[in-house]
Amino acid sequence: MKRSRTAALLLMSTAPLLLTACDRSESASREGLYTSVAACVAQTNDSATCQQAFAKAQQDATATAPRFANREACEASYGKEQCAERSDGGNHSFFGPLMTGFFLSQMMRNGMAASGFNSAPAFRDSNGGWQRPAAGAGGVYSGGAGTAMVPVNATPNRAVTVSRSGFGTSGSSRGIGG
Amino acid sequence: MRRIATAERPDWRAKAAACGFGFHTIDDAPYWDESAYYAFTLREIEQDIEAPTEELHAMALDMIERIMGSEQQLRQLAIPEPYWDWIAESWRKRDPHLYGRLDFAYDGTGPARLYELNYDTPTSLFEAAFFQWQWLEDQLARGVLPAGSDQFNSIYESLVEAFGTIARGIARPFHFAAVRDSVEDQGTVAYLRDCALQAGIDCGALAIEDIGISADGRFTDLDDNVIGCLFKLYPLEDLFRESFGAYLPRAGLQLIEPPWKALLSNKGILPLLWEAHRGHPNLLAAEFDGGGALPRGWVRKPLHSREGANIAMHLDDGRELRTGGPYDGPCVRQACHPLPGFDGQHPLVGSWVVGDRACGIGIREDRSLVTQDSARFVPHAIVEEARGVLMA
Numbered sequence: 001m002k003r004s005r006t007a008a009l010l011l012m013s014t015a016p017l018l019l020t021a022c023d024r025s026e027s028a029s030r031e032g033l034y035t036s037v038a039a040c041v042a043q044t045n046d047s048a049t050c051q052q053a054f055a056k057a058q059q060d061a062t063a064t065a066p067r068f069a070n071r072e073a074c075e076a077s078y079g080k081e082q083c084a085e086r087s088d089g090g091n092h093s094f095f096g097p098l099m100t101g102f103f104l105s106q107m108m109r110n111g112m113a114a115s116g117f118n119s120a121p122a123f124r125d126s127n128g129g130w131q132r133p134a135a136g137a138g139g140v141y142s143g144g145a146g147t148a149m150v151p152v153n154a155t156p157n158r159a160v161t162v163s164r165s166g167f168g169t170s171g172s173s174r175g176i177g178g
Numbered sequence: 179m180r181r182i183a184t185a186e187r188p189d190w191r192a193k194a195a196a197c198g199f200g201f202h203t204i205d206d207a208p209y210w211d212e213s214a215y216y217a218f219t220l221r222e223i224e225q226d227i228e229a230p231t232e233e234l235h236a237m238a239l240d241m242i243e244r245i246m247g248s249e250q251q252l253r254q255l256a257i258p259e260p261y262w263d264w265i266a267e268s269w270r271k272r273d274p275h276l277y278g279r280l281d282f283a284y285d286g287t288g289p290a291r292l293y294e295l296n297y298d299t300p301t302s303l304f305e306a307a308f309f310q311w312q313w314l315e316d317q318l319a320r321g322v323l324p325a326g327s328d329q330f331n332s333i334y335e336s337l338v339e340a341f342g343t344i345a346r347g348i349a350r351p352f353h354f355a356a357v358r359d360s361v362e363d364q365g366t367v368a369y370l371r372d373c374a375l376q377a378g379i380d381c382g383a384l385a386i387e388d389i390g391i392s393a394d395g396r397f398t399d400l401d402d403n404v405i406g407c408l409f410k411l412y413p414l415e416d417l418f419r420e421s422f423g424a425y426l427p428r429a430g431l432q433l434i435e436p437p438w439k440a441l442l443s444n445k446g447i448l449p450l451l452w453e454a455h456r457g458h459p460n461l462l463a464a465e466f467d468g469g470g471a472l473p474r475g476w477v478r479k480p481l482h483s484r485e486g487a488n489i490a491m492h493l494d495d496g497r498e499l500r501t502g503g504p505y506d507g508p509c510v511r512q513a514c515h516p517l518p519g520f521d522g523q524h525p526l527v528g529s530w531v532v533g534d535r536a537c538g539i540g541i542r543e544d545r546s547l548v549t550q551d552s553a554r555f556v557p558h559a560i561v562e563e564a565r566g567v568l569m570a
Contacts, residue, residue: 006334011375164390167412
């Protein structure tokens with residue numbers, strides 16, 4: 001036999017078993033890791049939300065950043081001059097890494113950001129990897145020795161986009177298959 | 179090889195809709211056409227198409243090393259110099275390739291003659307791999323085709339196998355991209371993505387226009403993820419000359435088809451193949467075009483043209499044909515070997531290579547001798563001709 005024994009379709013079939021959860025067309029969340037409010041605005045075109053997200057992340061950073069007894073221990077993990085002395089409001093002072101970026105996530109509906117957002121501080125360790133407070137930070141485990149940090153897997157793979165549409169100018173008026 | 183008029187399946191439009199085949203009719207003109215099919219014998223398929231396809235594919239791959247070693251040939255192929263090292267590196271690493279389509283003029287008598295290699299952005303894939311296959315199964319079930327009819331078409335199985343084989347060599351995240359507003363191209367990448375998912379590869383999709391660049395020159399998707407590997411149904415030579423192209427050699431982006439395919443998806447490969455294999459029965463004489471009048475018996479094609487655009491043809495009888503289009507730049511000449519005629523139609527046999535395996539054909543026929551985007555896709559079957567008793 002010179003032909004395929006079967007010819008199945010997964011996504012293209014309109015049969016009920018669709019992987020629409022993977023489809024980003026209708027509603028999805030958009031999350032960005034930004035190193036500045038300006039980068040956030042450039043991406044989202046939403047200056048007010050970016051500023052609020054930045055402010056909230058900065059506010060949370062003190063509570064959620066890892067805590068170190070001294071500057072040396074902190075710098076060993078986060079790099080030279082990347083740590084600052086903090087206070088938890090009581091008599092305890094400690095050292096924690098500076099916030100180097102922030103996450104902003106928004107629900108998207110039909111390509112538009114819905115109202116409301118989540119934000120979180122991001123820290124960069126001495127190896128250049130990004131970290132964020134573990135999910136649930138600020139819950140029953142808040143305070144104490146700071147929140148557990150989790151690496152952001154996508155981080156080496158994230159980069160703030162500064163420009164789009166640099167490809168596709170030759171193909172706008174025609175299909176290009178041959 | 180015969181062209182046989184046949185009854186359409188009454189429900190084929192519904193079936194097309196059910197599998198997302200939206201471009202069966204383009205601008206009110208039929209593209210999928212099952213009012214006829216081409217019947218081949220197994221011998222025609224195996225000896226005249228399958229075997230030469232694998233041989234020509236191997237010959238083409240053999241050319242890469244010597245082209246990379248020849249500044250003159252790189253210039254003849256109009257490969258921009260800033261991309262030479264990057265292309266060479268992609269070949270040195272053997273960046274995986276996925277598929278290609280060789281276009282043949284074939285009429286069931288002499289050898290199939292190679293018109294060109296579509297080794298970068300071949301389309302008509304879904305209709306060949308899936309919808310044509312479904313047509314055969316349906317027409318066998320309905321008794322329209324003789325029992326035992328077959329088809330040269332393991333494209334689907336080969337694609338899933340190929341994706342499974344190269345899965346570990348594909349950088350993540352892996353995205354498929356095509357021009358946003360091209361229904362046909364979007365259909366092609368949707369099908370390829372479908373096959374990749376079936377091979378267990380997580381992958382996304384975005385429009386080629388939506389690809390972004392970061393300040394440090396890496397390519398990003400709409401979520402600012404740096405793209406690991408991009409399947410781009412978009413010509414390498416267009417990527418090279420567009421504004422983001424300059425970032426490609428240092429962006430760390432893996433491409434499928436890989437950069438080295440730029441040497442083969444280029445009509446300049448035709449004279450180079452001819453030079454290396456002069457007189458090969460499946461090749462047509464070819465040379466780089468020095469300008470000037472096109473003599474009788476020759477066809478002029480730009481190095482980069484698709485869908486039969488910007489072709490000039492000077493037939494042996496003195497007639498001249500010329501198609502319009504957006505392509506200019508350097509050209510090649512190829513000996514004129516017009517497509518055969520069947521019922522006033524001129525079929526072009528597209529022979530698919532997935533990985534390095536010849537695995538199927540798709541036929542597009544046009545009223546014109548130059549197969550253009552007006553061509554219709556007509557299915558085929560392998561049908562043994564009833565010849566009476568030949569065996570003693």
